[in-house]
Amino acid sequence: MDYRKLYFLCITFLLVLLASCDDDNPPAPIQLPEKTQVGAGTFGAIVNGEVWSFNIYGHDVSGGAVLDLSDLLYVYGGFSSRDRDESIGFTIRTQVGEGEYYLSSESDRRSGVFEYRNFEHHCFYINSSENNSFYEGTVKITRFDRYERIISGEFEYVIDYRESPEYGNDCGEVRVTDGRFDLKF
Numbered sequence: 001m002d003y004r005k006l007y008f009l010c011i012t013f014l015l016v017l018l019a020s021c022d023d024d025n026p027p028a029p030i031q032l033p034e035k036t037q038v039g040a041g042t043f044g045a046i047v048n049g050e051v052w053s054f055n056i057y058g059h060d061v062s063g064g065a066v067l068d069l070s071d072l073l074y075v076y077g078g079f080s081s082r083d084r085d086e087s088i089g090f091t092i093r094t095q096v097g098e099g100e101y102y103l104s105s106e107s108d109r110r111s112g113v114f115e116y117r118n119f120e121h122h123c124f125y126i127n128s129s130e131n132n133s134f135y136e137g138t139v140k141i142t143r144f145d146r147y148e149r150i151i152s153g154e155f156e157y158v159i160d161y162r163e164s165p166e167y168g169n170d171c172g173e174v175r176v177t178d179g180r181f182d183l184k185f
Contacts, residue, residue, distance in 0.1 A: 036182045037143040039150040043077030045179035047088060047116075052077070056183065062087065065151050065185035071095045075139075075151070075181055076115070085119040088176055090139055090155060098144050103157070104136040112139075114157040116174045123171030125159045135159040137176070155179035 030051045033042035043063045044053035056063035056077060063077030073096045078087025092101055092112040103112040114135040116125040125133060137157020144151050160173045 032178060033180060033182070035142075035152075035154070035180050037150065037152040038182060039148065039152075039184040040182045041184065043075075043181045043183065045077075045088060045155070046177045048175055052088070054079075063183075065181070065183040067096065067151070067185045073151070073185075075155075075183065077181070078117070085117075087115075087117045088174075088179075089115045090137075090157070091115070092139060096141065096144060096151075098141050101139045101141070102137075103139065105134050106136070114159050114176075116159050116176075118171065121171055123174075125171075125174060133160070149184050150182075151185050152182040153180070155181070 030053050032044040032046070032051060032053050033040070033055075036042065041056045042054075043056055044051070046052070054061045054063075054077065061078065062080040064075075066074045071094070073092040074089065075091075076087055076089025078089075079085065080087075090103065090112060092103070094101075094111050101112060103114060105113075114125075114137055116123065118124075125135070135157055137155065137159075139153060139155045141151060141153040143153070156177045156179055158173060158175050
């Protein structure tokens with residue numbers, strides 16, 4: 001038997017097989033990361049109905065957890081590319097440990113804040129002393145391990161920057177639900 005003919009038949013068969021693959025299958029929907037407590041480097045939430053989900057060690061994303069010497073905790077995650085520069089996060093300014101934290105602009109801002117940044121649309125809901133920003137929500141820390149340097153938990157919040165001619169930053173309400181993180185600090 002001529003091996004060239006056999007080779008040609010095999011290549012033709014493979015090409016026909018590949019061409020017949022179903023290209024009509026849509027890609028799998030983006031899903032939130034699992035709720036883990038191992039320092040997996042995951043961060044995700046539903047932001048205004050859109051699923052944000054990524055491993056912070058991936059390409060074109062930013063994020064992490066920072067715990068300073070005064071126990072100020074900053075947790076954030078977002079996209080950092082030319083096409084998209086947007087992030088969400090929160091800061092807890094009290095002694096950190098496992099438990100639930102309620103943060104609100106209507107109460108003491110010194111306990112913590114929620115944030116949202118969208119550089120493309122110039123929306124910056126950031127901790128500030130102005131009275132025109134509003135936020136309210138909870139952070140639940142399910143694991144806080146200083147030895148292993150792992151912090152895990154869940155969060156949800158709503159944030160709004162009340163329209164002000166002085167600041168001109170009214171980008172509407174941002175609703176963050178089903179947030180979860182599993183990070184090293």
